[in-house]
Amino acid sequence: MKDIGSIRTDFDYGDSWDLIMFVDFNNYGRIGKITAGHEEYFDAKEKIIVDHHLGDIITPHTLVLRDSDSASCCELLYEITTALWPEHIDADIATYWYLGLTTDTGNFQYEKDSMKTMSHAMGMIKLGANKPWILQNMFNGSDRSSIDLSKMMIPRITRDKHVCYARYHVDEVQAL
Secondary structure (H helix, E strand, O other): OOHHHOOOOOOOOOOOOOEEEEEEEOOOOHHHHHHOOOHHHHOOOOOEEEEOOOOOOOOOOOEEOOOOOOOOOOHHHHHHHHHHHHHOOOOOHHHHHHHHHHHHHHOOOOOOOOOHHHHHHHHHOOOOOOHHHHHHHHHHHHHHHHHHHHHHHHHHEEEEEEEEEOOOOOHHHHHH
16 A cells, blocks of 8 residues: 555654544544553543444543444545545545445445445545455455465454454564
8 A cells, every 4th residue: 555654553652742633443442552551641632533433432632523324434534524625535545445444344245334335435436446456455366365364363363342353473474
């Protein structure tokens, strides 16, 4: 994916942040690696939470943009951005949103997939989402490595309250 190298996985707990935005999350426990032991820091900051999950969001100084009828946060971001800043959406953004929407819906195979979701998917495609690339690389790839990765990860899935995760070592993934 374009610009994936610019994504940071650490967090600077300094005072330079005026606003913090959390996407696809409804409580600190879902992102405990960042927030654990720093709850007071985050409580004091102005925040926006964009989420599609049910559940209480109990954090002070927070604007919550939530629609639990959305199948994905990408769907919600699509709605917000097309309403407020449509001129800022390009084919790359539409592709990323479509990727998020298709992965959250299992490529539109769940009962919850609504007419609204399908309409938004079509809107993303009209904006230039590269559906063939996503289908080839995420769902129809002939590359066995994705199957081998699934075979390795599925038995390792652990559930901790509302979070599911699987642990792996980078060497295991690189070997695939």
